[in-house]
Structure formats: C-alpha cells, structure tokens
Amino acid sequence: MNPLDEVRSAWASLASEINAAGEQQLAELRSRFLGKKGEISGLMRHLGALPADEKPTYGAAVQALRQMVESTLDRFQEQLRSGALQARLENERLDLSLSGDRSEPGTLHPLLALRDEILDLFVGMGFEIADAPEIDTEWFNFSALNMPDDHPARDMQDTFFLEKDSGKDSVVLRTHTSNYQIHAMRDRKPPFRLLHCGQVYRCDADATHAPMFCQVEGLVLDQGISFAHLKATIYTMVRALYGQGAILRFRPSFFPFTEPSAEMDVDCRSVGLDRDGWMEIGGCGMVNPNVLVNGGIDPESFQGFAFGFGLDRMAMLRHGIKDIGLLTAGDMRFLRQFTGLA
Amino acid sequence: MKASLNWLKRLVDLTETPSEIEAHLTAVGLEVEEWCAVHELPGxxxxxxxxxxxxxxxxxxxxxxxxxxxxxxxxxxxxxxxxxxxxxxxxxxxxxxxxxxxxxxxxxxxxxxxxxxxxxxxxxxxxxxxxxxxxxxxxxxxxxxxxxxxADVLFEINVTPNRPDGTGHLGLARELALRLGRPLRNPLEGVNLPAASGPATVPVSIEAGCGCTRYVGRSIRGVKDGPSPAWMQNLLRTVGLRSISALVDITNFVLLEIGQPLHAFDLAKLRGGQVNVRGAKTGETLTVLDGRNLTLQAGDLVICDAQGPQCLGGVMGGADSGVSAATTDIFLETARFVPASVRFLARRTQCASDSSYRFERGVDPFSTRAVSDYATSLILAICGGTSEDVQDLSTSEHPAGKSRVRLRHSRIASLLGMDVPASTVQQLLTGIGCREVATDAESVTWELPGWRPDIFGEADLVEEIARLVGYDNIPTAFPSFPVAAVRLPAKEKWTRRIRRAFASRGLAETLSMRLAAQADQDRLRLDPADPRAKLVALVNPLSDETACLPRLAIANLLKAAVRNVRRQERSVRLFECGKVFGRDLPESFANHRTTGIGEAGRLAGLVTGPWSDRSWTGAETDSDLWKAKGVLEGALLELGLVPAYSQGAREPFLHDGRQARVSVGGRELGYFGEIHPLVQEDLGLKTPVHVWELDLDALVALLDGASAAQSVRIGDFPGTSRELNAVVDRLRHASEVVDSVCALEVAKNDLVESVKLVSVYEGAGVPQGHKAVLVRVSYRSADRTPTDTEVNAIQDGIRQGISSLAGFALK
CATH class of the missing domain: 2.40.50.140 (Nucleic acid-binding proteins)
Structure with a gap:
C-alpha cells in the first residue's frame, strides 16, 4: 500500500469514531490529519520522489483528500455547535401564555369618553367650546331664559337651591346647560357657533334619573340663521352620532327659551335599537328674542338657533348600562370594563 | 291630559284610526304619549x-x-x-x-x-x-x-305648559279640525238659555287685587240631582272619572271639554246667601274636599259666604258647601283667577287639582260667560230647575281686550328659511282662532284668541305657522360661515391629555356625584376653623347623602373606595378630573353676577389594595406609597412637568409623616400622601390608602403656558462622574441635598451634566437620626473629554460648598 492509500484507509477507519466525537476529539483529528505536521501534510513529502508525470495526479489526489477530511470535520463541528445551541435554547424555554409585567389596564369613563367624542364632532363642525358655571343665580338659570318667577315651566325642572347670602338673587345648581347661553352672549359678539357640555342637577332620583347628569348644548347666532339651518345642522350631528341611516323627526314642543321649539326624536330601529317607535333625544329651536335681549344682543340684528340633549342615556345605550347610578358609583368592577375608549 | 276619542268625535268628525290621530296630534305639538282601547270587553x-x-x-x-x-x-x-x-x-x-x-x-x-x-x-x-x-x-x-x-279610545297627551287650550277636548278638537280641514262643533256657540226666572238674588263681590279678575255667578233653583245621562257617564269613565251625580258630572264634563273649571255651591249652605271673593284673613280655616282642615294665610284667595271661606279659589272646593243628593238650589261659579295666584296657593296648600292645573296655565279670560251659559244649559236640561239672571263681574285687572301682534311677512321667511304664502298664513292663524285686524304692505296685525295666552310676539306667531305647516315641510339648508381655525380650548385639550396619562398607568377614570354628605367631610378631621370643614349645603336636598357640595375631591374617592372594598373589590385605583365647590374658592364668571360660591377643577387620585405587576407568581403585594407616587410622578413627567415635594401645610386627614405638598415650577398644586391611619380605620379600609389632589385649573395653566422642549447639543465625547455622600437629619428631604448641589455656583459650570440621587441609607456607619444621601455628579462636554484635573476641581468645590452648609456633613 502506498502512503496515500494508508492515510485514506486510516481516515476511513475512523468513520464511526467521528460520528461520536465531541469538540475535543474533533480538534485532535483535525490536528492529526490537517495540522502542519499532520498525516496529509506528510504525504506531500513523498512528492519529490515521484516521477514527473505522476506528480500532478498525486498532488491532486492529496489535495482532494485534504478537502474531503476538512469538510467532513467542519460538518461534524457545525453539527455539534448547533446541537449545543439547540439544547441551550430548549433549556431556556419560557411559558409565554403568562402575562408580562404590567399593571391592570387603565380605563376612561364611558360618559366622559362620549363627551370627548361629541366635543370633537362639534369642533370639526366649526363650533367653539364654551365654559359655564354649575352654580348660578336664578336669573341666569331661569329668568334670562324667558322663564319668569311664576312661569309653569319652572315646574318642569325640580331645582336644587343653595343657601344664599341674604339680599342676593337666589342661587341654584343649574338645572340645564342653557345658562351658558347668557354667559356666552355676554362674553362675545355674534356671529358665533358655540357648544357647551357639562353637568346639571335636578331633584330627581330613580333607575333612569340621577340628581346629576350631563347635557350638551349648542348655540348659533348670525344674521339670517333660520329653522332650515337648524334642521340641517341637527341632521348632520345626529347622523355623525348615530350613523347615516338615522331617521330623525322634529316635533313641535315648548321651551321658554326657543320659539319655535322642537323636540328631536330618532326612529329606534334606524339607530340600531331593537324596538319600534321614536326615542326622544333632545330639544332645539330658534332662540327666543327675549333671551337675545337678556344676553345683550339686538334681536332685530341677529337671530339663531340653540339645541341640547342629554349624554347619560346615550352612553347607557351605547354600552348597555342599565342603571344610571353606576355612572357615578366609582365601582371598579364597572369602570374596568371600558377599555379601548381612547 | 286624558282624552277620549268618542268625546273628540262630539266636536269634530273623525274617521281616522287612533294611530292616525296620534300622528296628527303629535305633529302639531300635542304629543300623544300612548293610547289604548278601553272598555272593549271582548266576549x-x-x-x-x-x-x-x-x-x-x-x-x-x-x-x-x-x-x-x-x-x-x-x-x-x-x-x-x-x-x-x-x-x-x-x-x-x-x-x-x-x-x-x-x-x-x-x-x-x-x-x-x-x-x-x-x-x-x-x-x-x-x-x-x-x-x-x-x-x-x-x-x-x-x-x-x-x-x-x-267602547272608546283613551289618549294620554303630554300637554306642554304653554298650551292651556290643550287641557280641554275642545282645544284638541280645534287642532284636529284645522289639520284635517273639517268644521269644529264648538259647544260654546249657539247656546240658547230660557229666559231667567228673575233677577239675581245672591249678591257677589270681588275684592280688588285678590287674584280673581272675573267672576260669573248664577243661581239655579229647583234642580233634581240624579244620575247623569249614560253618554256623559261613558265619556267621563273613559278619562278615568267615576260618575258621582248629574251636577258634579256636569261641572267635571265642562271642565274636561272646554278646559274651564267650574264650581257648584249648594246655595242652601252659603250662609247669608252671598258670595265674596277676597283674600283670606290670617287664622281663617277651611276644610277642603279631601278632608284636610287648612289654616289660611292672609291674602290666600278664597270664595266666602257671609261667615267665611267656602272654597280655595281655583284650587279646591270646601267640604261643607258642595252639592249633595239633597241639593235643590245651586250657585254656579265660573271665574278667571290669576295664574300666579293659583299656582302659589296650590303649591303652598299642596292641593293640586284638575282646576288648579288649568287656572295655572291660564283659562280663556273672554269665554267665562259663555262657559257659564253652556254649563247652565246642561244643568237645566239634565237636572231641571230655573236660573236667575247671571252676574258677570270684572275687576280693573281683567284683560280689557284681546291682545294684538303685528307679524311681518319677512320675519316668517327669515326665521323659518322658507316662504309661506300669505293665504296659508291666513288660513292657519284663523284656524287657531286669530283674527286679522289690520294689514299693510309689510305685515298683518292679528288679534289673538283668549285661549292662547302663550302667544306674545312675532316669534310666537311664527312658531304657530311652523308647527301647523309641519316641521317636516320646512327645508334643510346649511348656514354659511367664514373659515375659522377652531380648536379645543386649553382646558379641554390638557384635561384630556392628563386623563390619558393617568389611564395609561392603570387607573380607572371615575365621575363622582358632585353632591356630598357633611358627615363624610366630618370624617376628614379638618379643624372647624378650616374654611373647607363646612360644606355648602342645599336648601332642599334629596337625602343627607347628597345634601351638600363637595369641597375636597378626595372625599368622593374615599367613599368609592369604601364601596368597592365592601363589595370585596380590594384593589382600588381611581382618578378623576372633577370639580369642588366652596365659599372660599374664587368664583367664575364673577363679572356677570355673584353667587358667593366658587367652583374649582381638581385632579384627584386614590390607590389602595393589591397591586402586583406580575400576576402569576402567587405572591400578592399591596400597593404602597411608592407605587402611588410613581403613578402621579410618571403621569406628570409624561406631560413634561417635573414635580417637587415640600413639607408645607399639613393635611389632617393624611399621615403626618407621609405627606407632601406637590408643586411644579414653584407653583403649589396640592398634596400627595397616605390617608391618616385613624381615617383609614374609621372608614373600615384594611390597606393603606394613597391619594393626591391637585388644582386642575393651575395644572392646565402650567401645561398651556409651557414652551416647547428645546434640544441641547449632544457630543460624542466620553464623560465621567464623581459621587458625594452627604449625611443629613433623617427628617430632611433627600431632594434637598440634590437641590443644594445644583444651587452651588461651582455646580453651574458647563461641564456639569447632571446631579442625581443614587441612594439613601440609614443604619450602621451613619449617626442615629441621620441618613446618608449618595449623589452622583456627571461631567461631560459636547466638544472634548473633560480632564481629571478640571473635574476634580469642580467636585472639590462642590464638596466644600456642601460641607459648609448647616446640617450637612460629608462622609
């Protein structure tokens, strides 16, 4: 056997050993065969003794052997490494069904989130958001809105009175958001489009009435503003809130501060409720000239419309809330449900 | 108002179904709340x-x-x-x-x-x-x-307070007749009374200013009060009235048909045979029909005989003078009382009745006599007897004539946004009883019917036209406005960001009832001299629980915490952007009026009970002061506000050693702390409670006033740092050490990048009652690497500066 064949067979005899080899043995084999003084390098020493015509063939055969050994050792080494990595990763496996480190998700209040939405809607329609006090005098809450002292309309609204300093106009918790109309008119000059949203109070409490509830009110004043403009604005608003399919009805009604006055009803089925008939959503009308005068505005120069509606029932319908008392109870089990109200 | 379909059919021809009639009435503003078939009795x-x-x-x-x-x-x-x-x-x-x-x-x-x-x-x-x-x-x-x-149909109609005419079948029928284009059979027209038996024998007087402006009285003698006719009984039954006797039924019938209340006295029981309409004298008494014995106040409107009050004018009859089976002679009263006077009397005596309901809204001042005639004709026809001459008295306060309103054509078009032909206007207004009295090129002047006292001016007539034309027939049109850059106002914008900052930290937003109990405030251990101790009280509260206005937002959150814990919900994390009220708070809109009570926005939060970030370890940990404070700080920092804490005024409801005033940029905003153990115990709360309450309005002002964050140059050169260990009294705030370092002139060198607290240590190696505060000063320049020499020089300066301060020692 020539030395080349000897080395070949020596390598071939190691096949099973290589299969079982660890990193250490593979390094030894690499050194034994491929090292500078290794067996394959040693074969080249025989090159000089060969006849010239055999030299290229022999050289190529040695080189082929080197490559074969090298690639085999490389392959086994790679297998070893990836196996070890695999084992490590397996060992480090975690149960990702468990929750991450986090606090419970926080939530926004369903009524106040709806309020945000309504405000955005009206800002988008070009309305300025106005502020108003919740504590006011009877004049701003009633008289200025064309509800004089003995007006039966005052019976419609059970009013909370506050202890007052003697000699002053009676102080009340406002019974509606309409008091903002007078404050707003006194603070600005028309034309304007205004919206106000806030809490109001009435002596009334049962499953559908709370002594405090939330109203939203709009006021538009300019020259030549008409009932037709009111209708178009309300349609736009109601469809933005309840969907394009909402069917709306204007029904003659009575509010001392508007003339003509209307109540707005939506068709229950058209807004996704599972019942027939109409649902009252709010009131509206052309601002009564007396109210304009009380706001310091000349009714011959400016006219306009006002509208208002309650938010509590809208929030209750939207979220399937049955008891209005839950809205102000601060119950974590209730509040935690309203995720996703960004 | 309960209305009978059979009754309406007496007054106008109706072939429509009940739901069609419902639609017609609702469309003209007489909202039908519901209707039902009555007395059908199938089988x-x-x-x-x-x-x-x-x-x-x-x-x-x-x-x-x-x-x-x-x-x-x-x-x-x-x-x-x-x-x-x-x-x-x-x-x-x-x-x-x-x-x-x-x-x-x-x-x-x-x-x-x-x-x-x-x-x-x-x-x-x-x-x-x-x-x-x-x-x-x-x-x-x-x-x-x-x-x-x-068999009949009963309509339940919600009559708005401006429509007295809607409180009688006649008014409802008038609207239906106009809408359907059919004639109205007005029972007040064409009443033929037989000639009077003789002059009036019962003298009547009205005291000026007593609240009665017109009084029509008539004596009818020789009546026989048996049962009323079946047709009348049937109509009354439908609207829920039991038949009593013909005389009583007739007065009820006329009231419900016309809307004008009447009263029949038993003439035999009117002592002295006279009727005086006057204000009561103090101490006079009257037993009314419901059996109550009322003590009257001076000026209460009463109808009296020679001896005293027999009837509460317009409100309720007296028990003694009403008709009974034995009655043979009656005195029939048809009057017009001043709405405000009836309203006041009915409220004070708690005697709301079918009569007061109508007088309060205002009965037709011009049909008093006609109604008396109509009722008399019914009595004579059903009960027999003869009537004496009528007595029709008015005072100077009685409306002299029907009022008039000038209506410009242009105003109709301008308010409604549509042209209504003059002929339509004429037809509609005539239909509701108006009478054209003058015209010019621009306008028509209308005389108003007595049954519509709600119509005062032009806008009221335009409303009549609008509702009769039908709101559905008014077009829709968009107003045109100048382009305007409209945004949420600062308060809304920043409150929204604040709310989201807290919600994103695991808190639930709540909305507290802004009505509170004084008892809940009393638990907070406030000094009675503290202006916040006594809440603003309601004059007419619904209950003690809601009798006052909240002054501390935290009182409401504590109440919610108690409620949650009672329901086994121990982990409570709430925040609220709400309002508090107090006489010590600045009043809003004070340039418009004064109420003496201020309103202020408050950002409040409460954290108590279990708080574990890793939920599956099985170990339950309660939230502590640092968790709660972390929420507050994290939210403020997210908003770009760096809070500082100082040991200012103490809140009595907070743990004395665990509370601080919170300020931003030198402006104090409120407090943070742990609820006082005694308050916690009093409330029955098992775990420590951490709370904060900040001035929301001030917070919004800070956020709105903040200038945009500015970028500083960031260099690529390495920096270095030095530490400083200061020993101070344990009661001092560690932040004072950091603040003191920053305040040193030498620390204002450009090379000083930051001064940060590393650790606070109490124990071995630190004197009793003291703590060691380790502070790291970082040095860096954007242009070069600082040399040890210059860094050491600054650090030595800082050490000297700190050690020279009173109460500071270096370790």
Missing part, C-alpha cells in the same frame, strides 16, 4: 234572560239566557235577575277586566255556561248591588261595548 254580549227560577233555600236563580244564537243554562246569584231582562252576558272563554276567566261550571249540580255581570265586574264602576239592567231595546247577541257605546 261580553247583550243577553236576554228567557227563563228564571229561584233555587229554594239559596240566593241563586237557575236561568236560561239567550245569547242571540243559543239558549244557555246559567246560574246567577243577583237579586235583580228576572225573565225578560236584557243583561251583560260574559260568555264562556272570555276574560273580564279583573282577570276572571269564564269557564263552564256546575253550581250545586246545576250547569252554568257564562256569567251575568254587574258594573264592577266589567270595570265600569263600583256597583255590585245587582247585575246591569240594559236597555230593553238592545238586540241580544250584539257585542256589549258596541251596543252600549262604552
């Missing part, structure tokens, strides 16, 4: 008793009753059953209004198929003396309700 027919035999030893009779098709065996217990009688026969299978289902029965072995009914069994009255005896002319087998005319 009850007219029967004829063909044979009838008393059963010995019982009250029963064995009968054979003809139902129009068959002869039915039937056992009846009524004393008045007899052969030949036409009866109300409830047939087998029918269910009576009381819920009784008629089934075939055997009574004492006798077969009985059906039941003969009395009033009460049919829901028609209370009589149970015997079965109903029907008109012999009725045909057996006919449906009972149809044959007798009692």
């Amino acid at each position: 009850v027919v007219v029967g004829e008793v063909r044979r009838c035999e008393k059963v010995e030893g019982t009250k029963l009779s064995q009968c054979v009753v003809w139902d129009g098709a068959n002869e039915l065996p039937l056992v009846c217990g009524a004393p008045n059953v007899r052969a030949g009688l036409k009866v109300a026969l409830a047939t087998v299978g029918c269910v009576l209004p009381g819920g009784l289902e008629i089934k075939p029965a055997k009574i004492r072995g006798m077969e009985s198929q059906g039941m003969l009914c009395a009033d009460d069994e049919l829901g028609l009255g209370e009589g149970h003396e015997g079965i109903l005896e029907l008109d012999p002319a009725l045909r057996a087998g006919e449906a009972f309700s149809k044959a007798t005319g009692i």
